[in-house]
Amino acid sequence: MPINIKNLSCIYSADTPFEVRALDGISLDIGAGEFIGIIGPTGSGKSTLVQHFNGLIRPTQGQVLVDGRDLADKTTDLRAVRQNVGLVFQYPEHQLFEETVFADVAFGPKNQGVPEAELRERVHEALALVGLEPEGIVDRSPFELSGGQMRRVAIAGVLAMRPQVLVLDEPTAGLDPEGRDELLAQLGQLHSGSGMTVILVSHSMEDIARVATRLIVLAGGKLVADGPPRTVFTQAKMLTDIGLGVPQVTELMLALRERGYDVPAVALSVEEACATILELSYRGEQR
Amino acid sequence: MSAIIRMEGVYFSYSNEADSDSQQTQALQGVSLSIEPGEFVAIVGRNGSGKSTLAKQINAILTPTSGEVWVDGISTKDEASVFAIRQVAGMVFQNPDNQIVATIVEEDVAFGPENLGVPPLEIRQRVDEALQLVRMSDYALHPPHLLSGGQKQRVAIAGVLAMHPKILILDESTAMLDPIGRKEVIDTALRLNQTRGMTVVLITHHMDEAVLAERVIVMDRGRVVLDGSNREVFKQVGRLRELGLDVPQVTSLTELLRKQGFELPADILTVQEMVEQLCQSI
Amino acid sequence: MSMLKNVTIGQYYPGDSVVHRLDPRTKLGLSVAFIVMLFVVKGFLPYVWLAALVLLVAQIASVPLKVMMRGLKPLTFIIGLTFLLHVFTTRGGVTLWQLGFLRIDSHGLAQGAFLSIRLIMLVVATSLLTLTTSPIALTDGLEHILSPGAKLGLPAHELAMMMTIALRFIPTLIDEADKIMRAQLARGADFETGGLIKRAKNLLPLLVPLFVSAFRRADELAMAMEARAYRGGKGRTRLKELQYTSSDFWAYCLSGLAFVAAYYLGRWA
Numbered sequence: 001m002p003i004n005i006k007n008l009s010c011i012y013s014a015d016t017p018f019e020v021r022a023l024d025g026i027s028l029d030i031g032a033g034e035f036i037g038i039i040g041p042t043g044s045g046k047s048t049l050v051q052h053f054n055g056l057i058r059p060t061q062g063q064v065l066v067d068g069r070d071l072a073d074k075t076t077d078l079r080a081v082r083q084n085v086g087l088v089f090q091y092p093e094h095q096l097f098e099e100t101v102f103a104d105v106a107f108g109p110k111n112q113g114v115p116e117a118e119l120r121e122r123v124h125e126a127l128a129l130v131g132l133e134p135e136g137i138v139d140r141s142p143f144e145l146s147g148g149q150m151r152r153v154a155i156a157g158v159l160a161m162r163p164q165v166l167v168l169d170e171p172t173a174g175l176d177p178e179g180r181d182e183l184l185a186q187l188g189q190l191h192s193g194s195g196m197t198v199i200l201v202s203h204s205m206e207d208i209a210r211v212a213t214r215l216i217v218l219a220g221g222k223l224v225a226d227g228p229p230r231t232v233f234t235q236a237k238m239l240t241d242i243g244l245g246v247p248q249v250t251e252l253m254l255a256l257r258e259r260g261y262d263v264p265a266v267a268l269s270v271e272e273a274c275a276t277i278l279e280l281s282y283r284g285e286q287r
Numbered sequence: 288m289s290a291i292i293r294m295e296g297v298y299f300s301y302s303n304e305a306d307s308d309s310q311q312t313q314a315l316q317g318v319s320l321s322i323e324p325g326e327f328v329a330i331v332g333r334n335g336s337g338k339s340t341l342a343k344q345i346n347a348i349l350t351p352t353s354g355e356v357w358v359d360g361i362s363t364k365d366e367a368s369v370f371a372i373r374q375v376a377g378m379v380f381q382n383p384d385n386q387i388v389a390t391i392v393e394e395d396v397a398f399g400p401e402n403l404g405v406p407p408l409e410i411r412q413r414v415d416e417a418l419q420l421v422r423m424s425d426y427a428l429h430p431p432h433l434l435s436g437g438q439k440q441r442v443a444i445a446g447v448l449a450m451h452p453k454i455l456i457l458d459e460s461t462a463m464l465d466p467i468g469r470k471e472v473i474d475t476a477l478r479l480n481q482t483r484g485m486t487v488v489l490i491t492h493h494m495d496e497a498v499l500a501e502r503v504i505v506m507d508r509g510r511v512v513l514d515g516s517n518r519e520v521f522k523q524v525g526r527l528r529e530l531g532l533d534v535p536q537v538t539s540l541t542e543l544l545r546k547q548g549f550e551l552p553a554d555i556l557t558v559q560e561m562v563e564q565l566c567q568s569i
Numbered sequence: 570m571s572m573l574k575n576v577t578i579g580q581y582y583p584g585d586s587v588v589h590r591l592d593p594r595t596k597l598g599l600s601v602a603f604i605v606m607l608f609v610v611k612g613f614l615p616y617v618w619l620a621a622l623v624l625l626v627a628q629i630a631s632v633p634l635k636v637m638m639r640g641l642k643p644l645t646f647i648i649g650l651t652f653l654l655h656v657f658t659t660r661g662g663v664t665l666w667q668l669g670f671l672r673i674d675s676h677g678l679a680q681g682a683f684l685s686i687r688l689i690m691l692v693v694a695t696s697l698l699t700l701t702t703s704p705i706a707l708t709d710g711l712e713h714i715l716s717p718g719a720k721l722g723l724p725a726h727e728l729a730m731m732m733t734i735a736l737r738f739i740p741t742l743i744d745e746a747d748k749i750m751r752a753q754l755a756r757g758a759d760f761e762t763g764g765l766i767k768r769a770k771n772l773l774p775l776l777v778p779l780f781v782s783a784f785r786r787a788d789e790l791a792m793a794m795e796a797r798a799y800r801g802g803k804g805r806t807r808l809k810e811l812q813y814t815s816s817d818f819w820a821y822c823l824s825g826l827a828f829v830a831a832y833y834l835g836r837w838a
Contacts, residue, residue, distance in 0.1 A: 041465065041466075041467060042435065042465045042467065042468075051751070054755060056751055056754060056755060079757055079759075082754070082755055082756075082757055083757060086755070087752075087755040088755075089748065089751065089752045089755070092752065094745075094748075094749065094752075094778055094782060095749055095752040095753060095756075095774070095778050096778065097773060097774050097777035097778050097781075098777075107756055107757075107758075107774065108756040108757055111756060111757030111758060111759070112757055143781065147334075148334070157756060158755070158756060161756070161757070173463070174462050174463060175334075176333050176334045176492040176531065177333075177492060177494070177531060177532055177533040178333050178334075178531035178532075179334065203465050203466055204466070206536075243466065243467050244466075245466065247536060248535060248536035248537055248558060249536050249537070249540065251558045252536075252537060252540075252558050252561055252562065255558055255559075255562045256562060256565065259562065259566060261569075270536055270539045270540045270543060271543070273536075273540050274540055274543045274544055274547070277540075277544060277549070277565065277569075278544070278547060278549065280569060281549070281568070281569050284569045346796055348792060348795065348796060370798055370800070373795075373796060373797070373798045374798060377796070377797070378793075378796045380789065380792070380793055380796075382786075382789055384741055384786070385785075385786045385789035385790050385793065386789070386790065386793035387737065388733070388734060388737060388790070388793075388794060389705060389733060389737060390703065390704045390705055390733065390736050390737045391703065391705060393808070394705050394808060397807075397808035398794075398797055398799075399797040399798060400806075400808075401805050401806055401807055401808060402797060402798040402799045402800065402805060403798055404804045404805065404806050405806060406806060407806055407807060407808060407809070407810050410806065410807075410808045411808065414808065428583065430740075431737070432737075432740040432741050432744070446797060447797070450797065450798070
């Protein structure tokens with residue numbers, strides 16, 4: 001289910017001294033099944049952008065097409081769009097409210113009009129997708145779970161609507177390294193297993209470089225880079241200037257190049273850097 | 288007794304009932320350590336390892352169920368001295384919003400000295416000085432809700448500094464911040480440690496912050512499992528991974544290269560160090 | 570949704586005027602006295618006098634008229650309603666207009682005008698108070714005024730502390746409510762359709778998380794306050810101790826005279 005954005009701008013307090021361009025002329029196309037990372041420093045417009053994907057914010061300038069449907073069109077059923085584009089906000093565990101995990105995860109599908117008989121299937125499916133054992137927790141109160149579990153339940157609540165696009169805003173915020181690795185792995189599995197388009201919004205380069213196959217970089221409301229991580233990271237200086245950064249191993253490659261060594265400008269993983277350095281050393285020995 | 292923080296055989300359990308499997312619910316299991324004045328110590332560990340519980344023993348928010356904690360020579364068991372302990376050991380918490388009490392920055396920084404009964408003129412001086420130390424003087428009259436996360440945490444640090452403490456405890460104070468905010472907070476802490484000899488205890492799960500500390504304590508299931516310099520601790524890549532922790536990419540790279548027979552010192556922590564070493568070896 | 574963000578409660582308009590620097594107790598007391606005068610005096614002339622007084626104070630405080638009138642916007646409906654209610658129901662004087670059983674008498678017009686102007690002045694005076702006095706100063710002032718009650722068991726300090734914290738967290742809670750609403754909307758929640766009861770039920774996905782979060786905040790805040798050696802009002806000093814100055818004396822005197830003048834203006838007319 002494609003999402004097409006044409007020259008989208010989002011301006012608050014237009015024509016006043018307080019005018020803020022949260023988004024400024026953004027154009028991009030997202031195809032089905034992609035795994036995208038949207039990165040930018042705080043205030044770059046990333047949250048504003050993704051809230052246009054499911055119509056939480058209506059476009060006032062520019063065009064947003066979701067599966068061919070124009071979101072600015074008054075006749076477009078936004079609720080249908082919201083089921084197809086699932087949006088998980090930061091610290092999603094703060095939205096839990098029902099008495100049981102079952103009821104909370106079922107909230108989304110219920111609003112969709114999913115019949116009672118099918119709810120159980122949806123809830124169990126969603127919980128399994130986030131790595132939770134349904135039997136153990138469906139009858140428990142979401143408030144008696146651990147922080148990590150609560151977060152997964154919240155994500156399950158969105159997955160239960162069977163969206164075709166899943167957008168997650170800083171899904172690993174506040175998690176320890178282990179929790180973060182588990183969650184990212186889970187999302188990777190979700191993507192490869194279901195063909196869902198997954199969009200991660202983050203300000204952590206190292207996290208996103210691990211899983212995304214396409215990076216979209218925002219700064220000051222503008223699109224400043226769009227491409228595979230390998231290509232985007234070659235613009236290391238620009239990324240550092242806007243307050244992001246590149247993975248340490250890429251930094252290393254750049255530093256080595258500065259010293260005159262002939263190495264690729266980008267390394268995406270420790271393994272890759274290792275291979276590059278060994279090769280460099282081998283070539284060095286050969287002379 | 289020169290240590291500014293000393294813990295001996297500290298056990299702590301959150302539940303009050305003495306149940307048979309109390310071993311499981313013990314958040315701290317026999318922790319003993321000492322921290323000298325002026326040290327910059329990072330305490331790391333996975334969620335549930337007890338690091339936050341440990342931090343809260345230092346300013347007597349929690350007291351041991353057995354064992355003892357001394358802060359600047361005062362035992363935290365002494366209820367009458369809790370007030371004095373909290374003046375010596377100031378803590379900045381994880382949620383930037385949930386520690387700011389006042390509607391204007393400088394009034395919040397004044398909260399601590401007000402509680403200590405400091406005379407008004409002196410409060411004024413302390414507030415101005417504290418805001419200067421964290422570089423937030425320009426925001427003295429701003430409402431806190433308009434500040435960024437990093438700015439809020441700096442205000443919180445100022446609020447602690449205004450009490451003239453000897454110890455600054457940062458209890459996961461960077462967990463909810465973006466990279467810029469984290470840098471602001473860590474830079475402030477380093478500056479206070481280096482220029483004013485403040486003892487800093489940094490609880491974090493960001494390894495890029497922990498590497499900056501001269502001493503790192505690693506916790507797991509309520510116990511101290513590693514305690515040494517940042518170099519000593521971080522070069523134990525495998526062990527740290529088992530404990531659910533990260534290492535800087537260059538340190539992990541060093542381990543990988545050494546496994547392949549490459550000659551490198553095991554304790555490389557930064558890109559700079561790596562480049563120097565590689566230039567020598569290649 | 571975005572209207573939530575525009576709610577300004579007692580917005581402080583910073584400045585360094587004589588008015589701003591007056592002791593909050595003076596401003597609180599005089600505001601109350603002003604409001605009492607509004608209900609005591611009779612006739613338009615005193616109202617003109619009191620309105621001039623308000624405008625004078627606003628001028629001294631360098632508060633633009635536009636800013637003062639902001640507080641009236643959410644109340645235009647009530648003010649309009651008050652006006653119309655009295656215009657159409659109060660009888661007396663000359664009948665100015667009639668259509669069927671709808672009738673407007675001159676007394677009705679006067680009464681409607683009078684009462685709506687009273688309402689407007691009430692709001693404007695209160696606005697002026699909160700515009701020139703920071704929330705902390707206000708709560709300090711209230712704490713002082715209530716503190717004699719502490720001897721009778723009134724927890725003056727605690728009340729003031731509660732008010733300060735509440736004021737501090739209002740924008741934060743509004744932000745959070747906004748976030749929660751968006752998250753639930755993203756799950757297909759509907760906050761708009763349905764009758765009164767249905768809509769109240771539909772608010773649960775917003776209210777429950779908000780309450781849970783508020784309690785969590787309170788818990789964390791309490792711990793943070795204790796960590797900064799808070800132990801109630803005992804032995805506390807203040808950054809800004811309240812102190813009467815000569816300006817306060819003059820403010821009391823001049824306002825007192827103005828109020829007396831207003832009263833007699835009403836008697837003469």
